[in-house]
Amino acid sequence: MAKLLMKGNEVIAEAAVKAGCRYFFGYPITPQNELVTYMAKRLPEVGGVFLQAESEIAAINMVYGAAGTGARVMTSTSSPGYSLKQEGISYLSGAELPAVICNISRGGPGLGNIQPAQSDYFQATRGGGHGDYYLPVFAPASLQEVADLMGDAFDVADKYRTPVLILADGVLGQMMEPVEFSDKVVEELPKKDWATTGTRGDGGPKIITSLDLDIGGLEAHNSRLKDKFENITKNEIRYEEYEIEDAEYILVAYGSVARIAMSAIKLARKAGIKVGLIRPITLWPYPQEPFIKTRDKVKGYMSVEMSAGQMVEDVRLAVNGHAPVSFYGRNGGVIPTHEEIYEKIVQLSGGVKA
């Protein structure tokens, strides 16, 4: 298939359709509106259903309903809307329903602004809603990666019966890049014999619920969920390493900031500073391995984020005291420049050698 020049929000939508998503329930919010608009036009073309709900809360509960029938379903929103969806996401996780949710995040807290931000990291990686749960979080850094990851996101959702989050900041939603959609071979996935599609004298009623009034029963259920989360942690971690072989310092960044960090690293390498990058692609489960293998060799790590300092906590956990961890970030819709990051690298390394 020929390459197209597309906007991030369009790529998410088209890649979802290509992955077999036929149902979308959403509510508009900047900067992800193009995704909703694209789905409104595209889904009827492939026999799917697009519905603009009356609110984010309604949308996520429609997702719950569609997911219960075994259909591939998605919703998308931006930060304040993602907060509104938390109750529903907790229900999806509790009831073990697969679905994909996109958060094209913007400046917060509160209504914040419509500029890009990564300040929803805590919420994304610690479940977000109430109860003991996590959800897999994919954080692409380019539009081609978005195109490649959407199918995997739906597969992970189905395979583990869990909601999955795509977390991308507004830059990725709004920017344009060339993309090519591959015809990915869909993994052999378990049959959805739990879906509520009616019984035909072939067993008892199927019930999808997150309610469990039996105290021991709920604990047993949560323990099964915990095993599932451990399984996901074992199998689904993804990350990219850039120039870390000889690195004395390692930056840690995800999403669009990782690309700005790469530009800064190129500048620093030219100035003779040995610096590399770890780019987590899954934010939960968080990649430990690239830290474990570098933490006794490097002089320090620096987490670079469009937040006031959130992922840096996971970096500290992964480094576990073996090396110093620092932080540089801009927030509230301000995007760090690669020159700024370069200056921080110079400071970290104790200056450029003449």
Place this chain on the structure above:
Amino acid sequence: MMPRSRLIIFTGHFGSGKTEISINLALQLRKSFERVAISDLDVINPYFRTRDVADLFNKEDIKLIAPSERLSNADLPIVSSDIYRYISDDSYKLIIDAGGDKDGAISLGQFYNYWKGLNPEVVFVLNANRPNVSTVEGAIKSIESIEQASRLKVTSLINNTNLGSETTSDDIIDGYKISKGISEKLNIPIINTTINKDLINETRDWASINDVLYIERYMKSPWEA
């Protein structure tokens, strides 16, 4: 590229490159004319808009008509009322950069009675590497919906076919063929083909026999130098 009217309205499908072309044309016109104004009528995009290069216009002494700075990042579809002054002041060359598709073109419709007598140049910008406009039929459908929403007739085309940083001369030539097809079907001229300055060497031969305007890119990603 010297437009025949003092009022140039850029329309096009979503993501066709109207903003880049508007900015380039404004800078080019300013070299020959004292008074050039550019109006940001984009009520669709939250980022990557004409108003985001306000400093450049300021420096080049080009009048930017856009929502006030205080509101330029508000999530509101604001149309600055300043525009009326520049429509009626015929000492100004006026460039209008509207949002994409028929949704973006809606903001043009309200000015119909103000500019209908001015014989505006209404340009449809085509990037044939965008979804839905990669065929002559698809592009004509887009033109028709924009004409209906804007209450304007498209009078000319610009071929701005590109794949961002991965553009090849083949992309540009394929886009030109589709532009030619639209041009013949609708009986409107192609003003020129716009090509990123980075591709001057690869496209020199083709540019020697076709009308080409090399353009600078102003809407950059944060990791680009």
